[in-house]
Amino acid sequence: MRGAPVKRTSRDIRTANRYEVLRQIIAASPTSRQELAAATGLSLATVATLVGELLDLRMITEVGFEDSAGGRPRGLVAVNTSGGALIGVDIAETYVHVELFDLALNVLARAEEDMRPGESLPEQVVSHVAAAVGSVVAQAGVEAARVLGVGVSVPGQVDRDTGIAEYAPNWDWHDVPLLDLLSEHIAYPLYLDNPLRACAVAELWFGAARGHGDAVVVNLGTGVGAGLVLGGGLHRGVSNSAGEWGHTTLVLDGRLCHCGNHGCVETYVGAPGIMLNLRELSPCSPLLHPEDQTATIDALARGVGTGDPVAVKVVRDTARYLGAAVADLVNLLNPEVVVLSSWVASRLGEPLVQEVREAVARHALRRPLAATEIVLSPIPTDPVCLGAATFALEGALQSVGQRGAGKDTAGKRTTRARSRTAPPS
Numbered sequence: 001m002r003g004a005p006v007k008r009t010s011r012d013i014r015t016a017n018r019y020e021v022l023r024q025i026i027a028a029s030p031t032s033r034q035e036l037a038a039a040t041g042l043s044l045a046t047v048a049t050l051v052g053e054l055l056d057l058r059m060i061t062e063v064g065f066e067d068s069a070g071g072r073p074r075g076l077v078a079v080n081t082s083g084g085a086l087i088g089v090d091i092a093e094t095y096v097h098v099e100l101f102d103l104a105l106n107v108l109a110r111a112e113e114d115m116r117p118g119e120s121l122p123e124q125v126v127s128h129v130a131a132a133v134g135s136v137v138a139q140a141g142v143e144a145a146r147v148l149g150v151g152v153s154v155p156g157q158v159d160r161d162t163g164i165a166e167y168a169p170n171w172d173w174h175d176v177p178l179l180d181l182l183s184e185h186i187a188y189p190l191y192l193d194n195p196l197r198a199c200a201v202a203e204l205w206f207g208a209a210r211g212h213g214d215a216v217v218v219n220l221g222t223g224v225g226a227g228l229v230l231g232g233g234l235h236r237g238v239s240n241s242a243g244e245w246g247h248t249t250l251v252l253d254g255r256l257c258h259c260g261n262h263g264c265v266e267t268y269v270g271a272p273g274i275m276l277n278l279r280e281l282s283p284c285s286p287l288l289h290p291e292d293q294t295a296t297i298d299a300l301a302r303g304v305g306t307g308d309p310v311a312v313k314v315v316r317d318t319a320r321y322l323g324a325a326v327a328d329l330v331n332l333l334n335p336e337v338v339v340l341s342s343w344v345a346s347r348l349g350e351p352l353v354q355e356v357r358e359a360v361a362r363h364a365l366r367r368p369l370a371a372t373e374i375v376l377s378p379i380p381t382d383p384v385c386l387g388a389a390t391f392a393l394e395g396a397l398q399s400v401g402q403r404g405a406g407k408d409t410a411g412k413r414t415t416r417a418r419s420r421t422a423p424p425s
Helices: 010-028 033-040 044-056 122-140 178-183 195-206 271-281 293-306 309-333 342-363 366-370 383-398
Strands: 060-066 074-079 085-091 095-102 107-114 147-153 157-159 164-168 173-176 190-193 215-220 224-230 233-235 337-341 373-376
Touching: 010 033, 010 044, 010 074, 010 195, 010 383, 033 044, 033 074, 044 060, 044 074, 085 122, 085 195, 085 383, 095 122, 095 383, 107 122, 122 147, 122 178, 147 178, 147 195, 147 383, 157 190, 164 178, 178 190, 190 383, 195 215, 195 224, 195 233, 195 337, 195 383, 215 309, 215 342, 224 309, 271 293, 271 309, 293 309, 293 342, 309 337, 309 342, 309 366, 337 342, 342 373
Parallel strands: 085 147, 147 190, 215 337, 337 373
Antiparallel strands: 060 074, 085 095, 095 107, 157 164, 164 173, 215 224, 224 233
């Protein structure tokens, strides 16, 4: 039955452990096997075995020794940055952004394709993705064999096992076989998920959620949602649908949402909702660019910076809605940190964050609020691309031992890949 829990096999657990060890090496290179055992909670013998596997795969390398008190010097390992490349794809409603990373998840190349209003047919989106992926590979001069995989983030609800974009309300997509379509143009293993999970993983690895067991990453873009880190791991829900907070009801009988309901959070704090907030306040405002979300949000950000009263009020009103909705997350999940992420949050910056903090304080219960910090994402690059690249990394580690099983009759790697285990992160 769909949604029934999948029993984790010993191989699934080994893959998750391999992923966690590599994650720690990326975070703390160079490091010793003893330090890895302490950081992961795995036995030293297990860590030694997993480190050996990663050395064989050329994902890490030996880099010397460090002294230990009264014992033999400890061998140090570090990421082998040239041991492979990962690609992260951020498909958003108005653009496709792609970044190519080395194995330490440093950005080596970027490409972006704008998508005009109405340019949302699956074939059109796939064409943009293929062009941007080809561009970053060419820019970086990476051999095809070094690309370990491509993580693809697409808005809405996705089935990461089948590669199907099940529902994207802003595009009216239903059961689009996205990875099948992409595989006709991209000759690398492909892994699908959505931006809520991608941003949460990026913050957990490199951002404001690092070191926290419970965190919420709020994505503010054209669409809105919340990536959830609970108990130290990424929370997906039984059907990989957790985090659709943007489609919870904020205003009874409020604005019509693309999902068909009224009064959803997204309709008040997503980019189109912010534009409507501006239009309702000042229909003829020069800050409003009716067909351009990015230009409108940029104009509001500049207006707040110069003290424009209309811009200040629009951001304050938006923060009132957002603060009430974030307070629900604080009361419900009791997180250590709430991170405001994605392009709208980045552009509006600290003025929005400060207003949101004040609004949350008016609505959240005192005890959970006292334990929660509300911050802007510190990640300087596209967090969705970064998180998507980690999905490709997870898939590459899972495929260890199956290298020969994924070849077609011509001896090429298949272009679709599946990843069933949820990583520790």
